[in-house]
Every structure is written in structure tokens, then in C-alpha cells.
Amino acid sequence: MTTTTATVDLRQVIKTYGSTRALQGVSLQLGTGVTGLLGPNGAGKTTLLRIVATVLAADSGEVRVLGEDPTESEGRLSIRRRLGYFPQEPGYYASLSAFDFVDYLAVLKEMTDRRVRHDEVRRVLSEVGLADVAHKRIKALSGGMKRRVIVAQALLGDPDLLVLDEPAAGLDPEQRLRFRETVSAIAERHTVLLSTHMTEDVAALCQHVVVMNGGQVLSEGTPDALVETARGRVWVSDKPDPAAQVSWRTGSGQHRLIGDPPSGSELAEPAMEDAYLLLVGKAANAEPVSPSPSRWRRQ
Amino acid sequence: MEIILLIAVFGLASWRLRPRHGSIDPASIVGPVASSPTTEWGVVVPLARAETRRVLLHPAFIVGVLLTPLMLVAATSDPESWRAVSGGVALGLVPLGWMTIIASNLVALRPSRSGTEELLAALPAPQSTRTGAMLATVVGPTVISAVFAVAALVLVGRGTTVLSGSIEPLETLAGILIVAGAVTVGVAVARWLPGGGWGIASVFVVIFLQARFLDVTTWPWNRSQGDPMRFIGFLAEGTNSGANFLEFRPAAWHLVYLAALSVLMGGLALARDGLRRNVRILIGGALAITLVAGWIQTRPMSEAQVAARVSFLLDPDEHQVCQQVDDVTYCAYQDFLVDVPDWIDRVGATLAALPTEARDSRPPLEVRQRPAIVISDSDCSPEGYLTTLTSAIASRIAVDDLWPADGDVHPPFGSDHFPCSSRDAFGFFLAVQTGAWAVGLPPAPHGANVRCVASGQARSAIALWAAAVASPDGERTLRDVTNDGSQGFPLITFADWDSPPTWGVDYAVADAGLAVDMLGLAPGDVRDVLADNWDRWTDPATTTKMLASEFGLTAPASATQMPSRTDCA
Numbered sequence: 053m054t055t056t057t058a059t060v061d062l063r064q065v066i067k068t069y070g071s072t073r074a075l076q077g078v079s080l081q082l083g084t085g086v087t088g089l090l091g092p093n094g095a096g097k098t099t100l101l102r103i104v105a106t107v108l109a110a111d112s113g114e115v116r117v118l119g120e121d122p123t124e125s126e127g128r129l130s131i132r133r134r135l136g137y138f139p140q141e142p143g144y145y146a147s148l149s150a151f152d153f154v155d156y157l158a159v160l161k162e163m164t165d166r167r168v169r170h171d172e173v174r175r176v177l178s179e180v181g182l183a184d185v186a187h188k189r190i191k192a193l194s195g196g197m198k199r200r201v202i203v204a205q206a207l208l209g210d211p212d213l214l215v216l217d218e219p220a221a222g223l224d225p226e227q228r229l230r231f232r233e234t235v236s237a238i239a240e241r242h243t244v245l246l247s248t249h250m251t252e253d254v255a256a257l258c259q260h261v262v263v264m265n266g267g268q269v270l271s272e273g274t275p276d277a278l279v280e281t282a283r284g285r286v287w288v289s290d291k292p293d294p295a296a297q298v299s300w301r302t303g304s305g306q307h308r309l310i311g312d313p314p315s316g317s318e319l320a321e322p323a324m325e326d327a328y329l330l331l332v333g334k335a336a337n338a339e340p341v342s343p344s345p346s347r348w349r350r351q
Numbered sequence: 352m353e354i355i356l357l358i359a360v361f362g363l364a365s366w367r368l369r370p371r372h373g374s375i376d377p378a379s380i381v382g383p384v385a386s387s388p389t390t391e392w393g394v395v396v397p398l399a400r401a402e403t404r405r406v407l408l409h410p411a412f413i414v415g416v417l418l419t420p421l422m423l424v425a426a427t428s429d430p431e432s433w434r435a436v437s438g439g440v441a442l443g444l445v446p447l448g449w450m451t452i453i454a455s456n457l458v459a460l461r462p463s464r465s466g467t468e469e470l471l472a473a474l475p476a477p478q479s480t481r482t483g484a485m486l487a488t489v490v491g492p493t494v495i496s497a498v499f500a501v502a503a504l505v506l507v508g509r510g511t512t513v514l515s516g517s518i519e520p521l522e523t524l525a526g527i528l529i530v531a532g533a534v535t536v537g538v539a540v541a542r543w544l545p546g547g548g549w550g551i552a553s554v555f556v557v558i559f560l561q562a563r564f565l566d567v568t569t570w571p572w573n574r575s576q577g578d579p580m581r582f583i584g585f586l587a588e589g590t591n592s593g594a595n596f597l598e599f600r601p602a603a604w605h606l607v608y609l610a611a612l613s614v615l616m617g618g619l620a621l622a623r624d625g626l627r628r629n630v631r632i633l634i635g636g637a638l639a640i641t642l643v644a645g646w647i648q649t650r651p652m653s654e655a656q657v658a659a660r661v662s663f664l665l666d667p668d669e670h671q672v673c674q675q676v677d678d679v680t681y682c683a684y685q686d687f688l689v690d691v692p693d694w695i696d697r698v699g700a701t702l703a704a705l706p707t708e709a710r711d712s713r714p715p716l717e718v719r720q721r722p723a724i725v726i727s728d729s730d731c732s733p734e735g736y737l738t739t740l741t742s743a744i745a746s747r748i749a750v751d752d753l754w755p756a757d758g759d760v761h762p763p764f765g766s767d768h769f770p771c772s773s774r775d776a777f778g779f780f781l782a783v784q785t786g787a788w789a790v791g792l793p794p795a796p797h798g799a800n801v802r803c804v805a806s807g808q809a810r811s812a813i814a815l816w817a818a819a820v821a822s823p824d825g826e827r828t829l830r831d832v833t834n835d836g837s838q839g840f841p842l843i844t845f846a847d848w849d850s851p852p853t854w855g856v857d858y859a860v861a862d863a864g865l866a867v868d869m870l871g872l873a874p875g876d877v878r879d880v881l882a883d884n885w886d887r888w889t890d891p892a893t894t895t896k897m898l899a900s901e902f903g904l905t906a907p908a909s910a911t912q913m914p915s916r917t918d919c920a
Contacts, residue, residue: 105473129475137473143466156401160476164393202470215473 058083058116059213059243060104065113067099067267074099076267077113086239088254088275089247090328091264097247098140098217100264104245105137105215118213131213133162136206140217140247142199146191150182150201153190157205176204179234181227195222203231207238214244220253232257251324255279263331270331275324282322282330286310289317298329394476399487405458406451406488406534407495415450416495422446423503429775430507430514431765432686434595437519440503441526441586444496448526448533449554451492455537456550459485463545479624482542486617489534496530515689516595521602528606529585532613539616542623561585578741582648585609590741593722593764595686596663596670597740599652608644611637657743664744665752667719677702678710682719687764694718694762697778700821701785704874705813706882709789712889716760716788723763724754724800725852727770733852735800756797760784767853769831770845779822779829780853786814786821790889792919793855803919806841806859807907809898810889811919813881815858815866826870833863856919861907865895868904877902891920 058081067075074096089097102108103115106122118134120127145153154173163169177186180200190198199222206214214235220228235244235257248254254261255275262272271278287309292299297311309317310330406412423443430436459482462468471481500523507514540553561584581587582600589598618634652660663670663684673682676695679702683691698718702710710716728734737745737753760781767780784794790810796802805811819825832851833843842857869877880901881888888898896906 102469107469107472132473132475135473137470139469139473141466142470143462143468145461145465145467152401156398157470157474159394159397159401160471160474160481162394162475164397166397169397205470 059118060245061114061116062100062103063114065100065103065110065115067096067103067108067111073267075103075110078264078267078269080262080269080272082243082245082260084239084241084243085259086235086244086246086257087260087262088258089245089262089264090249090251090254091247091270092332094266095264096267097264099267101215101217101245101247102139104213105135105139106131107137107139134212136208136211136214138202138206138214138216138219142202144190144198144201147189149187149189150177150193150197150204151186153201154205154208158208161208163209172208173204176207177201179207180204181230196224196227199223200227200231203234207234210238210242212242214238214242216244216246218247218249220248220250228253251328255324263328265332278327278331279322279324280327282310282327284319285312285330286320286322286326287313287317288320289314291316293317297333394480395483395487398476398481398484399490402458402484403488403491405461406454407491409454409458411450411457412454412492415447415454418450419443419447419496419499423499427503427507429768430510430512432595433514433516433518434522434589434598436504436507436514437522438525438589440500440523441529443503444499444526444530445586447492447496447499448529449557451530451533452537452540452554452557453550455485455488455492455534456541456553457537457547458488459538459541460545460547460550464547477624479621479627482538482620482624485538485541486535486620489531489613492534493527493531496527500527513689515686519602521606522589524606525586525602525609528609528613532585532609532616535613535616535620539620542620557585579649579651583608583645593726593739594663594684596684597660597744599656599660599741601648604644604647608641608648611640611644615641652741652743657747660744661747664722664748667721671720679716679718682717683762684720684764687720690762690766693766693778694781697782697821698760698785701782701817702789704817704820704878705786705789706878706885708882708885712885713789713791714758716785718760718762718785720764721754721761721795723767723852724750724796726763731770733770750799751797754795754797756793756801758788758793759795760788761795761853763853767851776828777823777825779818779825779832780851782818782821782825783814783851783854786817787854787856789817790814791891795853795855797855802855802857803917804842804857804859805891805919806857806862807894807896808862808891808919809893809895810891811856811858812862812865812869812895812898812907813888814856815863816869816877819866819870820874826867829863829867829870833860833867859907862895865899865904865907868899869902872902891918 060080060082062078062080065075065078066073076096078096078100080100089100091097099108103110103122104117106117106128109123115122117131120130122128122131145156148156151173154177155169158169158173163172174183174186177183180203182197182200182204185193185197190201193201199219203216203219206216206219216235220231223231232253235246238244239257239259246253246258258275260272261275261278263270263278271281287296288302289307289309292301292307293309293314295312296309296314299307299309302308308320308326310326313319422445423440426439426443427436430439457464462471462481471478504518504523508518536553536557537550540549579590579600582605587600587605590600615634615637618630618637621630622634667682667684671682671684672688673680674691675681677699679695679698681691681694681698683694698716702716722736724736725733726736726739728739737748737750740748761784762781766776767778768774768776788794790813792805792810792814793803815829819829822828832845841859841861843851843860843863845851887893899906
């Protein structure tokens with residue numbers, strides 16, 4: 053085993069479900085800060101996060117999380133004690149209040165002192181803006197509030213590693229802003245691994261971006277570096293171009309085109325979304341994916 | 352039919368209780384973390400507190416709590432002895448046990464039903480800790496059932512009925528342990544068969560096992576009440592055959608057996624998360640204790656135990672306490688002495704209704720307790736008393752020794768009543784025996800249930816009349832006895848039974864009709880008429896037509912198609 057100081061260190065990790073290869077030799081080293089995981093559905097993001105969260109075992113490859121080996125039970129216990137996890141489909145005990153549910157999970161996080169635990173539950177609920185509805189039953193909360201309950205439980209105990217699988221889905225803009233602030237604050241001291249479809253969240257939050265597709269890492273680096281890969285390949289035109297790699301009509305009535313320059317178009321300032329679409333391209337809808345070589349990889 | 356019903360219920364429950372949210376396949380979850388005593392016990396206690404609230408507030412448990420008072424009332428109504436009440440309380444707690452299985456099962460299954468399995472899998476406390484906490488919730492339902500049991504015993508104790516014997520806590524504890532065991536069953540089923548329908552199915556399995564294999568008079572073994580193999584059932588009926596001194600079920604060992612079974616189920620639940628050393632020890636120990644306790648329970652009686660019980664039945668003089676009141680001797684076993692005042696009232700009232708010549712013409716009356724030849728089984732069907740005894744005892748008893756034709760009045764164990772009815776007959780059946788003694792008819796059956804027919808004999812109507820006069824609500828009781836099951840048959844019978852089992856005479860329905868008519872006359876006038884010629888009216892040759900004519904009543908119709916039975920001499 054190669055020693056590393058990275059919080060999450062994956063080397064040639066493979067995971068298959070029957071005949072489907074969810075991860076095909078993924079290697080990643082992640083440290084402090086927020087790492088965004090971008091990719092289309094079926095890219096392998098959730099499988100990767102589950103392995104990091106010790107919920108799923110890799111078939112092969114080396115995995116070390118927080119310096120521990122999750123294939124060993126002692127290592128797994130150590131990781132889970134320092135982990136905050138927001139699964140893709142978290143589930144709730146709908147008949148419990150937000151406070152009781154988070155308190156229940158806090159017990160399972162080995163917070164056995166009642167007074168300390170209750171203080172901590174109040175803190176995390178306040179941090180996600182649920183202090184006022186803490187004693188309402190979860191089934192009476194809105195969809196966004198329910199997701200914030202799960203975010204709150206992930207924050208219990210100020211974990212060293214926060215693994216969040218599409219946590220911002222369903223949050224309104226104000227909640228997302230608050231969520232970003234919370235995650236940013238945690239990321240100053242700890243590692244956050246965030247899977248999302250929302251490129252604006254990645255642009256706003258992440259110091260590091262990993263783009264996956266077809267169970268492979270297509271590219272990784274800083275958000276700015278990712279955006280730069282699209283410079284000179286994003287165009288604005290009055291009419292659509294069938295030859296464009298990706299194109300869509302914007303709210304102003306113009307067409308945004310990604311790929312080679314069509315005639316009569318103007319070069320546009322690239323955004324995170326452009327770079328992501330350029331990278332994933334039409335492969336997002338095609339299986340199996342043939343990953344394009346990374347042209348912007350920075351370690 | 353039962354299997355189809357079981358499948359239908361299970362299918363419906365499985366569909367209704369299916370996991371509602373997409374969740375990770377539990378088999379793909381990495382597995383339990385390493386256990387350490389500090390980790391687990393530190394978490395188990397607060398977690399158990401939280402889970403106990405969930406179980407106690409679960410709708411299934413609440414339904415059980417609401418049903419329990421009704422069940423306790425039903426199971427302890429018309430009590431005859433504290434032993435019956437103590438066992439009845441245990442029986443009344445059984446439905447709470449069923450609902451506890453469902454409640455604890457569904458609470459244990461909540462992670463998969465709510466889709467939180469993946470979330471919980473990433474937390475330090477492993478499923479074994481959650482299982483341990485779920486098993487620790489046993490305290491809640493146990494305390495609730497104990498409160499119910501104590502309340503039921505207190506309420507029965509405050510009732511007006513005087514009960515023989517004393518409270519038997521070991522009998523009642525069986526019901527409490529059954530509720531406790533229900534928690535472990537629910538959790539074990541949840542861990543090994545993770546689907547809500549299985550919890551409900553397990554209730555049916557428990558009922559099926561108890562009712563079909565471990566109860567009396569059920570397919571396929573038709574176990575007798577005295578068969579000790581029944582003791583491996585969950586709620587094992589006693590073998591007392593109506594009297595405590597005949598009991599040989601080791602009640603304490605049955606409790607050990609139930610407790611060990613519960614621990615065994617708990618161990619099996621924990622084994623789902625790995626056969627760790629302490630779990631292996633738990634399962635091994637519980638299994639060993641279960642087997643030992645089961646084995647001890649099913650041991651046949653020793654020679655001394657058999658001899659003692661045979662002596663109780665065949666040598667009543669040695670074991671009964673006798674007292675004399677108004678020249679009548681009353682003898683009862685120790686446990687039934689509380690019944691003697693009622694006997695004195697009823698026998699005295701019956702004799703008072705008749706002319707003094709009735710006593711003067713007969714040898715001194717002895718009222719001596721002995722078992723009825725035919726009793727009611729758990730299905731309210733008639734069952735020969737000897738068949739309820741364990742074979743070791745029954746084989747040493749000759750029917751003529753236990754039920755000699757001595758001409759005495761013989762109250763049975765417990766009160767004499769309509770089969771499977773809580774209706775109080777106020778000692779009417781004993782009064783009929785007394786009336787029969789007074790008029791020279793055999794009061795009680797003897798031998799192998801030998802009786803005689805007194806159809807058309809005036810004395811039979813007199814005996815029934817005297818009993819009805821001497822008993823509270825006697826006319827209604829006499830009418831009901833007459834109409835209970837006869838339905839065109841010329842002799843009085845209970846529905847689906849033979850004659851009332853403690854009577855030595857098969858009375859004719861027509862003669863009972865005359866007795867009812869005589870109740871319309873002033874009792875003193877009837878007594879005076881009878882006193883004028885007592886020998887004539889008690890002569891077997893004197894007919895009911897003559898009696899009816901004497902009182903100006905309609906003569907009963909002659910019975911047709913009378914069964915060929917021996918006439919009373």
C-alpha cells in the first residue's frame with residue numbers, strides 16, 4: 053500500500069454490478085476543501101461515494117479514507133466515526149420530529165451523553181436553518197426542509213470528511229446559498245466530497261472538480277482550469293447549427309453552440325457548464341462511453 | 352383453508368408493508384464494524400430508550416393494549432379458583448404478545464421500510480448494536496403486561512366471588528414472559544426475513560404451533576390433558592383436571608423454558624450480524640437451557656407422585672375436611688372449602704322445601720366431593736374424566752372405586768354449570784342431586800357413568816320441583832335445563848351433551864314440565880300435600896299423572912320412543 057496524506061485515496065478501484073462495470077479503475081487523491089463530482093446519470097458517482105462512505109466494498113483496487121483501510125472492520129469503524137454522509141436517497145422516519153430523527157442518528161454516531169448530544173443536535177439543525185421547525189414531524193416538512201434534515205445529520209460531530217450525494221437537489225435558491233455557506237465553512241478545516249448535477253454549485257463551492265463518465269474519471273482539476281478547457285469552443289449564433297457538439301436556445305433567443313465555430317457566430321465567454329458539456333458531450337447519452345483524453349489534467 | 356388464509360394474509364401484508372423508498376441492496380453493505388464493549392453498550396442504552404418509545408407507540412402495540420382489558424375480562428370471567436384466574440390472566444395477555452410481535456418486527460424493519468438503511472450503514476454503530484437495542488426494548492412491553500396482570504388480579508380479588516386456592520404467580524408470569532418473548536421473535540424475524548409480511552406470518556405460525564401441535568384435542572396428535580408433551584407449548588394448560596392436587600406441570604421449569612426460548616430468539620437475531628463468540632455462547636446457553644427445561648417438563652411422574660394423586664382420588668377420607676350442619680355431613684378437599692357454605696345453603700334449602708319425612712325416612716345425608724364422571728374439555732365438548740388424567744394415574748383407578756354407587760350427594764370440583772357458559776346456576780344442579788336423594792333416586796351417576804331413567808315417576812318431578820324452589824332463579828334454570836338440548840328428545844340433555852353430568856337420573860322432559868307447572872303453586876301447599884302421604888309420592892310406582900291429578904295440573908304426556916335404559920327402581 054502506498055502511503056499518502058490525502059483524505060481520500062483511491063487507486064485503480066473497480067466495482068461491478070453483475071455484468072455492469074460501475075467503476076473502471078478509478079484513481080483519485082482528494083485533500084482538504086470541497087471536491088465536486090460531476091457526471092451524467094450512470095457515470096459511477098454514487099458508487100464512488102458509497103465506497104468512500106464505507107457503505108459499499110470495492111471489488112478490487114486500493115481504498116484509503118482518512119488514512120484507514122475500509123476493508124478492515126477497525127478501519128471502517130474509525131472512518132465512520134469521522135464521516136458525515138448524505139446518501140442519494142436518504143430516507144426518513146417520517147413520523148419523528150426533525151429533532152428526534154437527528155437525535156436518533158446522533159446516538160448511532162456514539163454521542164451517548166444526552167445533554168451534549170442534544171446541544172449538538174440543536175447546533176446542526178440551527179446550522180441548516182431548521183431550529184424553528186425542529187419539533188415538527190418530518191412528514192409535515194417541505195421537500196427542501198427534509199433534505200436539510202439529512203444535511204444536518206451529516207454535520208453531526210463536525211466530521212473530518214463530508215460525503216454528499218446530490219444534497220442540493222430540491223433546495224430553493226436561498227437554501228442553496230445557505231447550504232453553500234455551510235459547506236464552505238466546513239471545507240476550511242475538513243474534506244468535502246460533493247456529487248451534483250449543478251455546475252453552478254461546483255463553480256461556487258469547489259476548489260477541485262472531478263468529471264466522471266462511464267465509470268471512469270474523465271478529468272480532474274480546479275474549476276477555473278475546467279472552464280479554460282472550453283475557451284475558444286463556445287459560440288453564440290442567431291441560428292442553430294446541427295454540426296455543433298452541443299447546442300441549445302438561450303432565453304435571449306440566441307443559440308449557444310459548443311464545438312467547432314459555425315459560420316456567422318460569435319465567440320463567447322465559457323462557463324463551467326460549457327466545459328462540462330464539452331467534456332462529456334454526446335457520450336452522456338451513449339453507453340459504453342469512450343472517454344476522451346484529458347487535456348487539462350492538473351495534479 | 353387455513354393455509355390459503357395464511358398465504359392471503361401474508362401476501363397482502365407483504366404488499367402493504369413493502370419498502371417504500373429505493374434503497375441500497377442490504378447485501379451490498381460492507382458489514383458490521385468491529386465490536387467493542389464500550390462502543391456497543393454505550394450506544395445500546397440510549398438507543399433502546401428511543402426504540403422502546405417507538406414500540407410502545409406503534410399502532411399494532413396500541414391495538415394490543417386496547418384489546419388486552421377485553422381479553423383479560425373474557426379470560427377471567429366466571430372464575431372458580433385463583434389457579435384458573437392466574438392462568439386466565441396469562442391467557443388474556445396472549446393477544447398482546449401477538450401484537451407485540453408485529454410492532455417490534457415493524458420497528459426493527461423501519462430502516463428498510465423507510466429507505467434509511469444506507470444512511471445507517473455509514474454510521475459507527477453497526478446493525479448488531481441496533482439489534483441489541485431492539486432486543487432491550489423487551490423491558491417496555493414486559494412492564495406493560497405486568498401492570499395489566501397485576502391490575503387484573505387486583506380487580507378479580509376485589510370482586511364478590513369467593514375463589515378457592517390462592518394466586519399462583521408462576522402461572523401468570525407465563526403470560527408476561529410470552530409478551531417478552533414476542534419482542535425477541537419480532538426482532539429475529541425482522542433480521543432473517545426482512546419483510547413486513549413475515550412478522551404477521553410469524554404470529555400465525557405461533558398460533559398454529561400452539562393450537563395445532565401443542566394443545567389438547569387437536570390434530571394430529573389429540574393429546575390428552577395429562578400428556579406432559581403439551582408442556583413444550585408456549586401457554587401450556589395445567590394437568591390439574593379440575594383440582595390443584597392433581598397438577599404435576601413444573602410451572603417454574605416452564606418459565607425457565609419460556610425465558611430460554613426468548614433468549615434463544617434474541618441470540619438468533621444477533622447472529623444475523625455475525626456469529627461472534629459472545630453470540631455463540633448466548634445461543635448455545637439458551638439452547639441448552641431450553642432443551643433441559645423442555646426435557647424436565649416432559650418427564651413422567653415419579654412413583655411417589657402417582658401414588659399421592661391416586662390416593663387423593665380413591666381415599667377421599669384421608670384428604671377431605673368434613674363438617675356437620677343440621678345432621679348433614681359436608682366433605683370437601685382443602686382447596687374447595689370455600690364452596691362448602693354454598694353447598695350448605697343449597698342442600699338446606701332443598702331439604703326445607705320438602706316434608707321432614709324426607710329426612711326421617713332416609714339414612715343420614717352425606718355430601719362428599721368427587722370429580723364428575725364427564726367434564727367439559729377446552730372445546731366445550733364432553734370428555735371422560737379419566738381421559739383427562741395422565742395415564743399413569745388413570746391406569747390405577749377403577750371406575751367403581753372412584754365413583755361408587757353409594758347413594759350420597761356428590762358435588763364436583765368447582766361449580767356445576769351449563770357447559771361453556773358463564774351463567775350462574777346458583778347450585779341448581781346440586782339441589783337436584785339433593786332432591787333425588789330425598790325421594791330415593793340415585794343422586795349422582797356411578798361407575799362408568801351409569802344412570803337410570805325415572806320417566807313418569809312422580810318422585811322425579813318432585814325432586815326437580817324441590818331443586819327449583821330451593822335455588823335462586825330456579826324456575827328459569829329448570830326451564831333452560833329442560834330446553835337446552837332436548838329438542839324433541841324425551842330426556843333432558845345439554846346441547847351436544849348427554850344429561851347434566853352430575854345427575855344420577857336421566858329425567859324426562861315431560862316430568863320436568865310438570866315440575867315447572869308445580870312451581871305455580873304455593874310451595875307450602877305442595878309440601879303439605881306431599882307430607883300427607885310421602886311414602887306414596889316417593890314410590891316408584893306412583894306416576895306423574897297421579898301427581899298432576901292431585902294438584903289439578905295437566906298430566907304430562909307419556910313419553911314415546913324412550914331410549915332403552917334402566918328404569919330407576
